[in-house]
Amino acid sequence: MIDRELAARLERIRVLTRRKITSTFAGDYSSAFKGRGMEFEEVRPYQPGDEIKFIDWNVTARSGEPYIKVFREERELTMMLLLDLSPSGLFSSTQKSKNQLAAELCAMLAYTAVSSHDKVGLCVFTDQVEKVIPPGRGNKHVMHLIQDVMTFKPSGQGTSLSAALEYMNRILKKRSILFLISDFHDRGYETHLARAAEKHDLVCIQLLDPREESAPHKGLFRFKDPETGETILFDGRNRKGRVEWERLYHERQMRLKTLVKEKGADLLTLHAGEDWILPLTRFFLGRGERP
Template identity: 40%
Template sequence: MDTTDILKRVRQIEIKTRGLSSNIFAGEYHTAFKGRGMMFSEVREYHYGDDIRSIDWNVTARFNHPYVKIFEEERELTVMLLIDVSGSREFGTTWRFKKNIITEIAAVLAFSAIQNNDKTGVIFFSDRIEKFIPPKKGRKHILHIIRELITYSPEQRETNISEVLRYLTNAIKKRCTAFVISDFIDDNFEDALKIANQKHDMVALRVYDPRETLLPDIGFVQFKDAETGENQWINTSNKNTRQAFNKWWEENERNLNTTFTKCGVDSVAVRTDEDYVKALMSLFKKRN
C-alpha cells in the first residue's frame, strides 16, 4: 500500500467513524464513561433528600449541623486503546478481516474521546509491547493513530494479553478507561486483568469471525496457525473432529465470560459479519 492509498484509507475511516462518533455515540459515550472519576468540589449544608453517605462528619461535628461533600465528574479523562496486532487478527472469512473491524472500532472510540475533550493513547501488543503512543488530544493525533492502525507491521505474531495489562498498570499512573480490543485467543491473563481493573476502568472488546465458531464439513483442509506458522491437515468431514472443535469454542466462550465477570470487567463480542455499532451501543447502555 503506497502513501496515496494509505491517505485515502485513513480519510475513508475518518469520514465513517467520525460520523458515527458524532451522530450516534457522542451522548452514549459521555454517559457511559464520564463521571467514573469524581473529584471533590466543596462542602455545603445538608438539604432534605441528600444522600446521607455524602455527609462530611468532621465538618458536621465542628459546626453542630449536617454538611455534605459535593463532587464533580472529572472534565478530562484518559482513554487507552490496547490493540492486539498478533497474527490471528489477519483472519477473516467474510468481506472484512478482524483487523479491519479492530481499526474501525478503535477509530470510533478515539473520535468519541476527543469530542468529549479526553486524551487518547494506544498500546499495540502481540506477545510483547510493540508500540506505545502517549495520550494526547486533537484530530491530528487521532489521524496519526488511524494511520498506525492501518500500516503497523508487528515484529511478533503470538499473543500475550497479560504482558500488555502489566505494561498499562505500570506505564499509566493516573486512572484511565482502557479498551482491550482483541480476539482474546489467549489464556492465563485473569490475574493481570484483575489487577489492571483495580487501578483502571477496563473494558474488553472481543472481535471474532463466524468461521471460528463452527467447523464446516468440506473434507480434508490444510490449516495454518496464523501465530505459530504451523500447518496441519484436518478431515473436516469427521464428525468427532467437528464436535471437538465446537466444544473447544463453547468452552473458550464460557471461560472468557467467566473471567470478565470475575474481574468485574464490562465486555462485548463483535462478529466480523455483523454491525459493530449495535455491539458498542449495547456496551454503552450496559454501563449506564
C-alpha cells in the first residue's frame, strides 16, 4: 500500500508527463528510434498525394480503380532506463534536485515508449545494481516503474557506471535502446560504455545542477561530497577560485563529450530547475533526421 501523499505525487507526475506527451512528441521519438522494418498492413483506395511506387497493381487491375499498399512500422523495441540514484543526485541549488528531475524524465520516457508500443524496463544503480524491473508494456507497468523510482531508497554510497553498463551488456541479448541517466561523476567506465554503444542504441543523459557550472560569487561556503564525505571551504569572493571552478567544469564536460562521441553513443545534458522538454524534443528531431 502507498500513503496518500505518495499517491498524490504519483498522480501529479502521471498527469504532468501524459500532458506533455503530444502526438508530435511521440512521433519525434518514433522517428528517432526506428523499428526493425516495415510490415504490410492493408490496401486502400488511392488518394491524391500518395506515392505511385506503393500502388498495388494486382488489386488495381482487378477493381479498375487505383489502390495503395499501406505499411506499418514493425517496432518491437525495448527501452531500458539506467538510472543513477547515488547520493550526488540529492544536491540541489534550485527547487528541484537532480534525482527529482531524473524521476520526471524516467516517467516521460517510459510513457513515450509505451505510447509507441515499445517495452520499457528500469535498472536503478549506485555503486552497484540495486533494482531491476524487466521490460514490459502498458500504463499499469509504467506506474509501477515510476512508483519504484520515487520510493526506492538505495543503499550504495557511490557511483559505478561500469556496474550498470556491464549488467546490461550481460543480460540484454537483443539490441535495445539504453538511456543512461546520471550526473556522470565517475571514472573508469570507458570500456563498458564502448561495449554498450556497440551492442545497443546508447543515449547518455547527463543531469546537472546549475551550481556545478558556475561558482557562487559571494560569501563563504562549505561543500560536502555526499558520496565520499570530503568537505571543502570555498570563498566566493576569490576570483581565482571561481575561474578554477569553471575551468574544471568545462574540462570535465569536454572529456565526457569526447568520450561519448568516440564510443559511438549520444549525449544530452539537462539542467535541474530548467524546462527539459524543448532540448529533449530537439534531440529526438536531430536523431530522426539522420540518414
